[in-house]
Amino acid sequence: MLAAIVLFWYAAAIWMNAPWQDTLNSRANLTNVPFTDFALSTWAQAKPVLPSPHQVFAEVWNATIGTDITSKRSLAYHAGITLGGTLLGFALGTLLGVGLAVMIVHNDASNRSLMPWIIASQTIPILAIAPMVVVGLGAVGVTGMLPKALISMYLSFFPVVVGMVKGLRTPESIQLDLMRTYNASPWQVFSKLRWPSAIPFLFASMKVGIAISLIGAVVGELSNNAGGGLGVRLLTGSYNGQTVQIWAALFIAAGLAAALVIAVGFAERLANARMGARA
Amino acid sequence: MSLAASVVSAKNLGLTFSTNDGDVIALSDVNLEIGAGEFVSFIGPSGCGKTTFLRVIADLEQPTSGSITVNGTSPSDARLNRAYGYVFQAPALYPWRTIEQNVALPLEIMGLSDRAARIQRTLELVNLTGFEKKFPWQLSGGMQQRASIARALSFDADLLLMDEPFGALDEIVRDHLNSELLKLWARTKKTIAFVTHSIPEAVYLSTKIVVMSPRPGRVTDIIESDLPAERPLDIRETPEFLRLAARVRDACAPATRTRSRACASFSTARPCPFSSCSPRSCSSGTPPPSG
Ligand SMILES: Nc1ncnc2c1ncn2[C@@H]1O[C@H](COP(=O)(O)OP(=O)(O)O)[C@@H](O)[C@H]1O
Ligand SMILES: [Mg+2]
Numbered sequence: 103m104l105a106a107i108v109l110f111w112y113a114a115a116i117w118m119n120a121p122w123q124d125t126l127n128s129r130a131n132l133t134n135v136p137f138t139d140f141a142l143s144t145w146a147q148a149k150p151v152l153p154s155p156h157q158v159f160a161e162v163w164n165a166t167i168g169t170d171i172t173s174k175r176s177l178a179y180h181a182g183i184t185l186g187g188t189l190l191g192f193a194l195g196t197l198l199g200v201g202l203a204v205m206i207v208h209n210d211a212s213n214r215s216l217m218p219w220i221i222a223s224q225t226i227p228i229l230a231i232a233p234m235v236v237v238g239l240g241a242v243g244v245t246g247m248l249p250k251a252l253i254s255m256y257l258s259f260f261p262v263v264v265g266m267v268k269g270l271r272t273p274e275s276i277q278l279d280l281m282r283t284y285n286a287s288p289w290q291v292f293s294k295l296r297w298p299s300a301i302p303f304l305f306a307s308m309k310v311g312i313a314i315s316l317i318g319a320v321v322g323e324l325s326n327n328a329g330g331g332l333g334v335r336l337l338t339g340s341y342n343g344q345t346v347q348i349w350a351a352l353f354i355a356a357g358l359a360a361a362l363v364i365a366v367g368f369a370e371r372l373a374n375a376r377m378g379a380r381a
Numbered sequence: 382m383s384l385a386a387s388v389v390s391a392k393n394l395g396l397t398f399s400t401n402d403g404d405v406i407a408l409s410d411v412n413l414e415i416g417a418g419e420f421v422s423f424i425g426p427s428g429c430g431k432t433t434f435l436r437v438i439a440d441l442e443q444p445t446s447g448s449i450t451v452n453g454t455s456p457s458d459a460r461l462n463r464a465y466g467y468v469f470q471a472p473a474l475y476p477w478r479t480i481e482q483n484v485a486l487p488l489e490i491m492g493l494s495d496r497a498a499r500i501q502r503t504l505e506l507v508n509l510t511g512f513e514k515k516f517p518w519q520l521s522g523g524m525q526q527r528a529s530i531a532r533a534l535s536f537d538a539d540l541l542l543m544d545e546p547f548g549a550l551d552e553i554v555r556d557h558l559n560s561e562l563l564k565l566w567a568r569t570k571k572t573i574a575f576v577t578h579s580i581p582e583a584v585y586l587s588t589k590i591v592v593m594s595p596r597p598g599r600v601t602d603i604i605e606s607d608l609p610a611e612r613p614l615d616i617r618e619t620p621e622f623l624r625l626a627a628r629v630r631d632a633c634a635p636a637t638r639t640r641s642r643a644c645a646s647f648s649t650a651r652p653c654p655f656s657s658c659s660p661r662s663c664s665s666g667t668p669p670p671s672g
Contacts, residue, residue: 276473279441283467284490285460294486298477377477378516 111155112145118152119144153346161350174330181354183331187247187319188362191254192312198255199262199307206263207270207296208288224260228321231256236325246329250322257318258311265307269300301377305370312362320355332358388540388572389415389438393447396433406597407433411447413591413600415574417539420566422583423576423591425633430598431576432470435542438574439467451540463491465540466533470548472525474517480504480528481513487536503531506565507558523550527558534565541573548578559585560614567610580633584608584626585617592632602632 123144127135135143145154153161165177173179202220205212232253239249273295281291323333332355339347394411397404408430415421423431436442437449440456451459459465466487474483481500488496504510507527517525530546547555563586566573577583583590584606592602608621616622 274473276469276471277475280467280469280473281490282441283439283460283465284487285463286490290490294490295475298475301477378479378518379477380518 108155111152115150115152115154116141116144119147119150122147122151149343150345153349157346158349158353161346162353165347165350166354177332177335177350177354180330180332180335180351181358183247183329184250184316184319184323184333184355185358187250187322187331188254188312188316188358190247191251191318192258192308192315194251195255195258195311195315196262196308199259199311200266200304202259202263203266203270204292206267208292220260220263223256228253228257228318232318232321233325236322240326245326249326250319250329250331253322254315254318258315261307261310261314262304265303266300269303270296272299272303298377301373302379305366305373308366309363309370312366313359316355316359316362386417387414387450387453388417388419389413389449389451389574391434391437391447391449394434394437394444394449395446396430396437396442396444397446408437408444409597409599411600413603415572415589417572418570419588420563420573420575420586421589421591422587423574423593424578424580424583424629425593425601426595428598429593429595431593432544433598434593435467435544435574435576439465439542459540463536464538465542466536466538468530468533468541468543468546470544470546472517472522472529474525474528474532476517479514479516480509480520483517483528484532484535487532491536493536499535499537500531503534504528506534506561507531508561523554526550530558537569539571541571541575543573543575545576545578547582555582556614560612562586563612580626580629581617584622584629585612585614590629592629594633604629604632 120140123140126143126147127133127140144150145157147153150157162177165175166181169176169178171178171182202216206216207213235252235256236249239245239252277295277299278291281295286294319331320333320336323329323331324337332351335351336348339345339351391411391413394408394413395406396408397406411430411434423434425431433442437444438451438456440451440460449456452462452464454462474480475486478486481504484500484503485496487493488499493499500513501510504513507530509524509527509531512520512524512528517528520528526546526549530543533541533543547558550558559582562573565571575583575586577586588606590604590606591600592604593599594601604625606625608616608625
């Protein structure tokens with residue numbers, strides 16, 4: 103599967119870079135270039151339309167392992183900035199989502215009044231909100247990680263609310279009746295019944311939430327290129343036609359997202375083991 | 382004196398559920414006294430209001446007419462005083478808690494001390510020693526139900542409400558638990574209200590058998606047992622036992638022959654006299670044609 107993708111990619115690179123290679127060749131007065139040479143040079147352009155896999159991975163390698171981590175040219179440095187915003191936003195979003203879900207489940211009035219707003223919030227395109235948040239907060243002197251984190255939070259609280267409302271409502275009436283026979287307080291019903299029942303839903307929501315948190319952070323960075331981050335690398339790469347740099351940043355972002363989702367999955371397995379889930 | 386010792390006292394008690402397709406009279410005009418230390422069984426076909434009556438005692442349902450007291454107070458006050466332990470028809474164990482943690486649940490909620498000893502004692506009582514660290518899914522259905530009984534016993538309430546606790550168990554386990562329950566009752570002087578579908582079980586356990594009938598749910602007979610307090614399992618072969626069982630069978634099978642045949646069948650496995658009968662059709666007054 104992977105091999106097929108790589109093959110297709112190389113083929114696409116030849117095809118997409120061919121017009122520019124033709125131009126280069128005619129400028130250099132090269133004629134009758136053999137196909138193999140032609141293909142090899144399409145894979146080695148400085149600013150290709152579609153960089154070839156080995157160019158991208160060489161760039162990923164050079165910009166992470168091959169570069170001092172404190173350098174502004176290091177992708178690891180930029181990934182760290184993005185990761186910070188992502189994690190802060192994810193934490194805030196999860197807290198907000200859980201808090202809203204608790205209110206919705208325990209209070210009928212907030213159920214009816216909050217839910218429509220929560221759904222409406224997600225119909226506004228994030229690309230419209232992000233610059234407003236970043237520029238708006240920048241105008242009052244708040245810059246750096248927080249504006250990005252707010253955008254991440256804005257995206258990631260939603261799956262958590264939806265999942266946790268469902269999760270906190272899963273206890274069956276007989277399990278709730280049992281609590282009632284013990285004259286349990288609302289807090290005890292929450293902590294000993296509703297919360298543990300909702301844990302599987304929490305993890306499912308957090309897996310979605312952490313991935314879109316990363317998207318939120320990158321989108322936030324696109325609106326302010328002073329602070330650095332993978333989004334800024336994407337942006338400057340596209341200003342300068344540095345396609346290799348764009349693709350390298352994309353790959354790092356995708357790898358980061360995968361790593362974060364796997365980390366949440368790992369936490370989920372730990373929780374499952376403690377809560378006696380079937381192996 | 383007899384009034385003071387009354388644990389449950391129902392007078393003209395009625396409960397009607399309003400549902401989307403009309404009212405369901407789950408209980409009508411129930412008059413019943415349960416004295417301290419009695420073992421009262423409720424027997425009757427599905428949908429006759431046995432569960433509903435237990436739930437009214439437990440303050441899980443509100444009666445719509447008549448009155449009821451529990452320990453001389455309202456069911457609500459009795460519940461707030463944690464006056465009873467309730468064993469539901471399904472085990473209702475919390476799947477994320479081990480067996481001992483499930484038994485510990487009421488102890489945690491009520492803030493009782495001495496947890497380890499209580500857990501050990503009640504698990505021993507239901508023969509689950511050695512399964513403390515297992516999760517519910519690792520146990521058979523019968524063991525899960527025993528764990529739920531242990532949970533209801535762990536905080537030592539004086540009144541036990543048990544809704545068909547042994548309904549899902551096989552004969553042998555059931556016999557064993559029946560005699561264990563009798564011993565526990567004799568030793569602790571608890572008051573027990575016990576719902577069952579089995580006539581032999583009701584006769585074996587009870588000091589008083591309440592026979593109920595559906596459509597509308599009501600008490601049709603209350604039979605005091607004349608069996609001795611000491612009851613080994615083989616008392617079930619004695620003429621006294623069989624005579625009492627026959628009386629209960631007659632009581633829950635009034636007049637018609639269909640009913641009589643139907644009722645006789647609920648000493649066996651089938652819970653409802655009409656095999657295709659759901660509680661809904663029972664209560665709507667349209668029994669399916671019986672063959
Ligand atoms: N919550 C409820 N809402 C509506 N009807 C109910 C409800 N609970 C029980 N019933 C009805 O009340 C009647 C008595 O039910 P129940 O007490 O469960 O009977 P039993 O335990 O003797 O089988 C049945 O007809 C049942 O359908
Ligand atoms: Mg029932």
